[in-house]
Amino acid sequence: MSPRQSRPTHLANLDLNLLVTLRALLRERNVTRAARNLGVTQPAVSAALSRLRRHFGDELLARVHGAYVLTPLAAQLAGQVETVCAAAERLFATGRAFDPATTEREFTLLMADYPATVLDPPLSRLFDHEAPHAALHLQLIRETLGSGAGDAIRLVDAMVSPPLGHFRTPGVASVPLFHDRWVCVASAGNPLCEAESFGIEDLARLPWVVPYHRDEGYPSAAPATRQLTALGIRPRIAVRVESYRAVPDFITGTRRVALVPERLAAPIASAHGLRTLTCPVPLDPLEEHLWWDASHDEDPAHSWLRDLMVRAAACLDA
Known part of the structure; x- marks a missing residue:
């Protein structure tokens, strides 16, 4: 040193x-x-x-x-x-009169590529319309969030994530954004797509593509494998990726399958020739929330951002 x-x-x-x-x-x-x-x-x-x-x-x-x-x-x-x-820009902007039409402030959001893909179109339109001079910095989560998630929230304006245990701490606030459900995706030529029905045993024997599965250990914090593990299924993981958008590249033309959120499955299935299949067993619904450090509660700029995110999410079901 x-x-x-x-x-x-x-x-x-x-x-x-x-x-x-x-x-x-x-x-x-x-x-x-x-x-x-x-x-x-x-x-x-x-x-x-x-x-x-x-x-x-x-x-x-x-x-x-x-x-x-x-x-x-x-x-x-x-x-x-x-x-x-x-963080410095947010600090020195706190307490000032805020006008989204004239602000040049940069807002930083942290989220995985799934909620980013779902939210970005309406968020982009609203942001451009209401704050044309502001900047938006979108940081993508590259791995499963661990115990450091609370620290990560304090370094950004807000984070989009399911309601995980590490966020339920004093000083962290949240609001629900949207719900989704899990579906299976498979290549159009996969025999699973031609079957009249399939069950847990079929899922258990197929090779899987899994996003955000940190390692080969169980139980996993990865959202998809956590669902299967709760049902007693230990999938044979063939490919681990750090992005939901990378899943179809490893499904097309193979026997592999994956669990993905339905709002994401529709566009990637049509673009890659995949089939979307209803899971044979009920899985927990997906809930995406907006999380932020409660110290921002009285910041008018942050209040506007939170409202914008809620309105962007409302556009998904309009």
């Missing part, structure tokens, strides 16, 4: 303007474009980059074949600086 790494860093000793410059540099990977977006001169950004390189003891932007690429440390910092800057 270098001497710099071993010494504690005190906030009072930092130039926090460097955070904004760092975010622009990591986004653009180009000093000229970063300067243009920040509204400052290129020499000013170059000087800031030199200071950042000295602070982190790393090049951050490395030239490869005539273009800049992020170093491994810069790639690690990219997500962190987005989160920190968004």
Whole structure:
């Protein structure tokens, strides 16, 4: 560990303007474009980059074949600086009069690709209509949420997720958004699609594609396998993916099957030539909620965002 790494860093000793410059540099990977977006001169950004390189003891932007690429440390910092800057913007916006028609605030939402796919069309239309100058940062959940979910909520404006146990803690508020149900999807040529009926034993012997199944252990926190495990089914997992939208790629033309939410099954089935089948056994309904840190309750901007999310969800059944 270098001497710099071993010494504690005190906030009072930092130039926090460097955070904004760092975010622009990591986004653009180009000093000229970063300067243009920040509204400052290129020499000013170059000087800031030199200071950042000295602070982190790393090049951050490395030239490869005539273009800049992020170093491994810069790639690690990219997500962190987005989160920190968004949190700072929310902090200093709290208490101000809020007008969605003129605000330039960036709102950060965290969710898996399933609720994102379902909610994005109405959310995008409402957001563009009511807050044309605001920015929306959608962070996709890449793995099953664990005990750190409560900490994740505090770093974003809100999270869309089922009502999991780790959220039922003081200081976390929620509102229901929409319901869904599980259905099976299979390739059109799968013998299961031609069967007059099928039962638990058929599901148990088929190979499965499962999203967000962290490892091969049981019981699993993955939503789909959690449902099957509750019914006494231990599916033979052939493919694990970190996205619901990746499921059809591993179903088409195979004997594999998967459980997916019905609102997502319809578009992916028609696009990939899959069949949607009703599960032979009842499964728990899916409930997607909006979660946020209760400290945002009195923030008028956050109140508007919560209302927007509820209205976007209401459009799904309109």
